[in-house]
Amino acid sequence: MTQTTSHTAPTYQPIDDALAPWQKAIYEGNLSFECGDLVVARDHYTVAANIAETLMAQFTNIPYSHYSGGFTITLLPSVCCCNA
DSSP, X not given: OOOOOOOOOOSOHHHHHHXXXXXXXXXXXXXXXXXXOHHHHHHHHHHHHHHHHHHHHHHHTOOGGGTXXXXXXXXXXXXXXXXX
């Protein structure tokens, strides 16, 4: 017996959109870590942490400068050594 279910448009799209850059940074950090490229992994994780701080500040209406460490990170292109 086949059962069909009607689905309405998801209401969580804005949250998913907000979290996508953080998820991408974590994913790329994990890939770099697995490849042993620890400096690049650290850079991706730091970007993810900065994104999380920004999102928390926006969601809680706390000024971003309250959390900011006052530094910026420039990421260099990475080449993964994995054969994935």
